Amino acid sequence: MADYDRREQLKKIHASRKSATYQKVDEAIQRLVRANVNINFNSVASEAGVAKATLYNNLELRDRIESLRQQQAKAPxxxxxxxxxxxxxxxxxxxxxxxxxxxxxxxxxxxxxxxxxxxxxxxxxx
Known part of the structure; x- marks a missing residue:
């Protein structure tokens, strides 16, 4: 039991949850694009099954959603x-x-x- 490092274990759990969230959001965005649905924080959050706060707090996901939203706004x-x-x-x-x-x-x-x-x-x- 001396080899057990609680911090390392928590870091691994956090990393796995983070990657799962990224994957869920990515798949949700792909489904929304294929369905030609407006991409915004509400639609991505409900499609991915994550909280809007997660999308807002994660800068990478936030930038991606905002850029896709702007692209859709420009397209007539x-x-x-x-x-x-x-x-x-x-x-x-x-x-x-x-x-x-x-x-x-x-x-x-x-x-x-x-x-x-x-x-x-x-x-x-x-």
Whole structure:
């Protein structure tokens, strides 16, 4: 029993808990990124099953979460993109849709002509 060092044992336990916490937080962040969920202290804490205070007090985790949160804030969402659509984009979209309508109208007329010919052939056979 003389070889037992309580401080060393406590350091080992603390290191193992710390690495487990890092791993849980890392996996939680990866899941949130894949699910395209907002990354903030609340979402990471609830997903990882750790206290928010743990995330705030650990500078490495805190910096990582804050940088990911800033990256997501800079990336435009689909709603922002729709709002930012200006008149030129709208005009281009309208012109593209009008061309598509003309093309489909032409195909529709062609198919109607083919249908008339087919009806005529069926009528001749009767």
């Amino acid at each position: 969402t689909s709603k922002q993109i729709k709002r930012e659509m200006d008149d030129n984009n709208k005009d281009a979209l309208i012109a593209s849709l009008q061309r598509r309508i003309k093309k489909l109208d032409g195909e529709n007329k062609e198919l109607r002509e083919q249908l008339k010919v087919a009806y005529a052939e069926v009528y001749k056979k009767i």
